[in-house]
Amino acid sequence: GNSSNGGYSAGGPAPGEFVDVLNTWEKLGDDLIEFYANKGFYRTGALERGLFDLDLSGGTEREKAEKAFYYLRDNFVNEGEDWIYPTQSLSQLLKAKKGAPGDLILAYMGILKSQGITCDPVLIGSKGYGRSDLVMFPFLNQFDEILLLAQLDGKQQFIDLSDPMAPFGYVDIDKHVKGGLLLQKGKSQLVPIEVKHNSNNMVIASIELNEEGELVMQNTLRSYYYSGLRVAHIAEDYGKAEKPLEEMFEGKDEVMQVRNAKVENLLEEKNYVNSTFEYVQAGAGEQELLAFNPLRISSFAINPFTQEYRVFPIDFDYPFSEIYTANIKVPEGYEVDDFPTNENITIPGSLVSFNYAVENIGNILKVTAKLDIRVSLMPVESYGDLKYFMETVAAKLSAPVILKKVTKP
Structure with missing residues (x-):
């Protein structure tokens, strides 16, 4: 692929594709961040124009995050494969009002960032996709889905938009895995994932x-x-x-x-x-x-x-x-x-x-x-x-x- 899309074809690297052994988690993260940015997902201007009826003034960070979550969940059609590569650009998503879970969670990230809330994507290998333990080498092909990790009023919160019936803070069962790759410019790293609940x-x-x-x-x-x-x-x-x-x-x-x-x-x-x-x-x-x-x-x-x-x-x-x-x-x-x-x-x-x-x-x-x-x-x-x-x-x-x-x- 050419450099404008971070070196990946839209569908991601083909299985078994040659992987640069000198790759690092940081480099892998930066490439993916660049790929998302090229699709418009780190820019907030389009969001403010496209979601003008979403009022997030006032309230705690958690209240804002919840309001934005339900706004996206209930006003956008969630369809398509859950995957780490967006199926469209942010402006296409805002126009179509429908997208795959990966598109929606990245758009949601943009909304939170526009509110000054710290949040970043976490790539995970969902249950049944690959191995239950991540390989400690920066191979991208062990990840297939995205979670969002936000800091809300000083507390860590994992957020998922893959199930249209799930309330705020629920993470799809397939994503209850041990860890994932947190994407942050220049410092992407593996982080543990813990979802607490008493599902009795x-x-x-x-x-x-x-x-x-x-x-x-x-x-x-x-x-x-x-x-x-x-x-x-x-x-x-x-x-x-x-x-x-x-x-x-x-x-x-x-x-x-x-x-x-x-x-x-x-x-x-x-x-x-x-x-x-x-x-x-x-x-x-x-x-x-x-x-x-x-x-x-x-x-x-x-x-x-x-x-x-x-x-x-x-x-x-x-x-x-x-x-x-x-x-x-x-x-x-x-x-x-x-x-x-x-x-x-x-x-x-x-x-x-x-x-x-x-x-x-x-x-x-x-x-x-x-x-x-x-x-x-x-x-x-x-x-x-x-x-x-x-x-x-x-x-x-x-x-x-x-x-x-x-x-x-």
Whole structure:
């Protein structure tokens, strides 16, 4: 390529292209900065003309950054491959009002810079793109996506614009990697990437026999951060396909019918998504025995690990907890016939743990369970332990509680 575009063709270097061994991270960074600058992404004049209706006067740096983020996210169409090379110049992007995630994040960088906010691109090799550890040599071909690192009111903040449903500060799961290349003129360097979040799921179920003789389980599922984002995406897909939300929560058996499903996306305000729905078993009141699984909503009620051996480490995406509480109101004229025993289990190294308990409080049978996954990447050598552990978890989470009618003497 000629020197005007930093020596790269628009699509970036071809795989296996000759790499100058004397390259340094600084030189690599400067080349890329020059490439972005030639596309107009370090100039702020065009932005001020093109985004004249975006008012960023007043507020903290974080407030300005959030406002600009939502402005771009909600007024520009996000389409195309997430890639480190912009697909168009800044002025083309402003005219078209649509672009790939890389175009949008670089334009966003320009907006923040125009406000005097320190921010720079960070190149990363997304999960599944290359190796999980960066090679310590300045090879550009190990990077495929861009994050932005900003200093907002003295605090570091990673920002990503690749998912149109993700709130400010959320980083696509594929970009939760160990480190990346921070691009700064003359001093580009590898930096660690840390994205803190508690993406837990909490489930509360209350179970009773209603006056119509139906067994009703009312469920509230609260999914935080990235777990919530996942639920929001699924609900969105159901909406687009015009499928009823009830189908999202249907189980394998046909005994229980799903009713009144609602999914409320509160990620921007509260960092969680709230799902409510009922499982209903008709005609339950006519049976001598009521057998049901109080924690049937768990995705781990079926063991996901069934192969005997494993070659690659197991990636859970991120550490998380699942916390379940079910309150079963024992109906008048019934007694508790059987329920699962308590359980407390972990594996060597305590990478995961699970506890399960049942207690009787008056006419309420309370079932609680908690699953803790403490690391996102499980080493291969833990696979046998994990498989056995998950079998135990699945057995407990799918175990029934049995109530039976009291026989009158």
